[in-house]
Amino acid sequence: MSKNIFISYSRREVGFVDALADHLETKGFTLWLDYRNLVPGKPWVDQINQGIAASDTVLLVVSQASMESDNVEFEWRQVLDEKKKRIILLIFEAVDLPVELEKFEWVDFRANYQSALQELERQLGMPEKEEHPVPQTGFKVPAPVWLAFGLSLLAAIFSIGAIWTLFIPFFLIPLPYRILKRNFNYSLVQASLVTLPLAIWLAVNFTVTEAFNLILSDLWMVSIPFAFGLAFLLRSPALQRWGKPEAVAPARAQKRAVEYPPLKPVSFYVEHAPEDNKIAAHIQTTLQEAGHVEAADPASANSVFTLVSRFKSDSVVDCDNHVVYPVIVQSNNAVSRQLSRLQWLDLRTGVKDMDVVARMLPAPDKLLRSLGIRPMGNQLIMPSIILHLAYFITLLAVVCIGSWFPYILQYADDFIYDPGFTPVIGELTVSLILFGTLAYFMAKHLVDRKGLFASLPALIVGMLTLGGIILWQIEIDYMVFDLLETTLQDIGYSSYYPYRFYLWGNALMLVYLFIKRKNLMYWFPSKKRAG
Structure with a gap:
């Protein structure tokens, strides 16, 4: 019976793999899964080789992405070279298999998930068969x-x-x-x-x-x-x-029960860009409260925490000769080669759980499992408060600008041919352009952590300015109906709903901002100190 299992997969199947791993662990199997077993700060290639060597069965998730992945190919070819490992293919998508993989056992997970789980458990509990049919092709959907x-x-x-x-x-x-x-x-x-x-x-x-x-x-x-x-x-x-x-929904961390190691002070250093000073200060305080000692410089520290953001992409120390923990606090597509080889700690959804990191620092081999963070995909990855605030600003712009479309369509002839509408159309056009432009840059600077509105005071001023533009549009709204000489009971509705949405939306956002104020303040970049 296979008990030690290595899972080889592409990160594009992480939702499937995460659910599968949870199920197999409840059945008593010992799993090696990269984002649960890798030791932060060490080259991941060496650790993967060790994980394969310690397993007796490899579950290879078959998909378009995994069959195109150089890393996945490296893993299954490593297994083929050893010739003593058992490989079971888990069919996530129907693709053409390399000739070398056609001879192995397989389980089809494309249709009924529960039936496939039962079949996988049956195969894991039995000796390997010598002959197997090639996996079926075709389109199957649960x-x-x-x-x-x-x-x-x-x-x-x-x-x-x-x-x-x-x-x-x-x-x-x-x-x-x-x-x-x-x-x-x-x-x-x-x-x-x-x-x-x-x-x-x-x-x-x-x-x-x-x-x-x-x-x-x-x-x-x-x-x-x-x-x-x-x-x-x-x-x-x-x-x-x-x-x-x-x-897939961004998964919350699922902390797993682990035994904390005995307290053993570790000298550390947090290197960071000036803009990430508030995050660095929180990490330093948390580590010190756990009994760890801050070193005078990164070269003399046993562990170096490198904060990765749009403001910093590399470490000042040689990662081959120092224990370096890349801590990603903001997505960065330009991370240095030496940092990209290391397993990182992902704090993009918020600065949290550093107390767990501090307690597990003497036992880095158990660190990722204790945090329970799974890899994330191509979503906008940032603290929820920032994401929702950006959505609110965008939706406010959509409501404000879109509310004028029916009037423009309904009274297009008047707007075009009546000279009396020319000043009103001019004011309306300017107000809509100002509103859309201001909302765009507010949301962009907020998400990027860079620009005029990447600070709380500037964001407040921007939001008040949006309110002022809405009040201006209310006046324009009434000017339009005066010129039309209409008494429609919904007079003013083109600005009525944006105004109400603005008031109630800001009231709710203020409550939300207060609840999540720590992540909000950590997100805004610190100002560089003079000199």
């Missing part, structure tokens, strides 16, 4: 995925009623195809689904065309169960196993 596909078709149709937002149909119309391809953007699709009923309801109130209003009047209520049902289904275990990393 029932929950077909259900998500059907709901996404309805969501795509409903999104036409929210076309004024632009972003909702942009993400929901191609969603059925993207679900089958496993590669939709989970975070942005969820945001689109949650806001879909609201966007349709706003369209009803924005619209002054009776026929269009009649079509949408009940659609927003009908869309609620479908939109929220699909949102919950995309979070289900079946869809989380199905999707590639960008289609």
